[in-house]
Amino acid sequence: MRRVAVVVFPGSNCDADTLDAATAAGSEAYYVWHRATDLRGADVVILPGGFSYGDYLRSGAIARFSPVMQAVAAHAQDGGTVVGICNGFQILCEAGLLPGALMRNAGQRFLSRPVRVRVETTDTPCTTVYTRGEEITVPVAHGDGRFVADERTLRELEAEGRVVWRYVGENPNGSAREIAGVCSASRTVVGLMPHPERRNSAALGGSDGARVFLSLEAGHATQHAGDVRAAGGHHAGL
Amino acid sequence: MPAFRVEVRVMPRAALLDPQGQAVQHALHALGFAEVGTVRAGKHLVLQLEAPTGDAAAARARAMCDRLLANPVTEDYHVLVEAA
Numbered sequence: 001m002r003r004v005a006v007v008v009f010p011g012s013n014c015d016a017d018t019l020d021a022a023t024a025a026g027s028e029a030y031y032v033w034h035r036a037t038d039l040r041g042a043d044v045v046i047l048p049g050g051f052s053y054g055d056y057l058r059s060g061a062i063a064r065f066s067p068v069m070q071a072v073a074a075h076a077q078d079g080g081t082v083v084g085i086c087n088g089f090q091i092l093c094e095a096g097l098l099p100g101a102l103m104r105n106a107g108q109r110f111l112s113r114p115v116r117v118r119v120e121t122t123d124t125p126c127t128t129v130y131t132r133g134e135e136i137t138v139p140v141a142h143g144d145g146r147f148v149a150d151e152r153t154l155r156e157l158e159a160e161g162r163v164v165w166r167y168v169g170e171n172p173n174g175s176a177r178e179i180a181g182v183c184s185a186s187r188t189v190v191g192l193m194p195h196p197e198r199r200n201s202a203a204l205g206g207s208d209g210a211r212v213f214l215s216l217e218a219g220h221a222t223q224h225a226g227d228v229r230a231a232g233g234h235h236a237g238l
Numbered sequence: 239m240p241a242f243r244v245e246v247r248v249m250p251r252a253a254l255l256d257p258q259g260q261a262v263q264h265a266l267h268a269l270g271f272a273e274v275g276t277v278r279a280g281k282h283l284v285l286q287l288e289a290p291t292g293d294a295a296a297a298r299a300r301a302m303c304d305r306l307l308a309n310p311v312t313e314d315y316h317v318l319v320e321a322a
Contacts, residue, residue, distance in 0.1 A: 057306070061309070062306075100311060101309050103250075103254065103255075103312055104257050104258060105257065106255055106257055107257070108257045146255075148254060148311065149311065150311075174255065
């Protein structure tokens with residue numbers, strides 16, 4: 001059982017869903033308030049979705065200076081897993097733990113609906129129990145989801161297989177190269193715009209997002225050889 | 239220590255799509271302001287601060303931009319200092 005810390009910022013609103021999804025996957029999940037400086041022995045840190053600090057200035061710009069972020073950065077530095085979902089992804093970009101930035105959707109409108117994404121790599125802590133190339137349905141709910149980065153960074157992300165999820169069929173927000181999620185060079189820090197925690201059971205319209213949390217519970221290091229992928233990409237518990 | 243009024247203008251990079259500016263441009267055209275070309279929308283912040291000199295105030299304001307007020311990936315900024 002892995003310890004999953006869900007950070008709560010003022011304005012987070014997906015913290016409870018994220019905690020539930022991690023718990024449902026078998027993890028020992030608990031909240032950490034943004035003023036805390038101790039992650040209490042977390043294996044995985046999740047920055048959940050929401051509107052931290054009202055998205056003032058820029059989404060994630062102020063949350064990145066919350067006291068807890070020093071501990072999050074140190075955790076990432078030590079090779080610990082950090083996952084940012086939606087606003088969490090924006091915070092990780094602002095903090096420089098992930099490259100690029102998330103700007104206003106190209107269509108100007110806030111989008112809240114399911115989208116199709118392709119799992120581009122299973123070599124991240126969030127995607128070990130998916131199958132590479134698999135297409136899944138997960139919801140987005142964001143106003144600032146257009147991923148941008150300079151051309152050199154985009155080429156580097158592609159060359160190193162660091163695009164984790166990519167929109168397919170349509171690009172809902174105008175993201176560069178249809179990017180919906182990326183990981184760090186170390187592969188242990190992951191940002192996703194869609195909300196896997198909102199799609200983790202049949203009652204929520206599908207369970208395509210559940211495997212993000214099952215992957216986190218399964219642990220990344222043991223998956224590298226592809227043992228889970230060899231079993232059809234499905235977790236034994238599914 | 240002298241007081242300064244520092245204006246910080248933060249604008250989206252010219253190469254990047256600015257949907258807010260585009261929406262304003264469309265609205266202006268709809269209102270009959272057909273002469274309007276490109277519109278870019280940014281942010282304007284006004285800070286009151288104390289510093290030994292105007293140059294020192296500008297240097298502090300630029301440090302604030304680099305750390306918080308502007309995103310180096312997507313935005314450019316311009317700092318204007320005047321005596322308060």
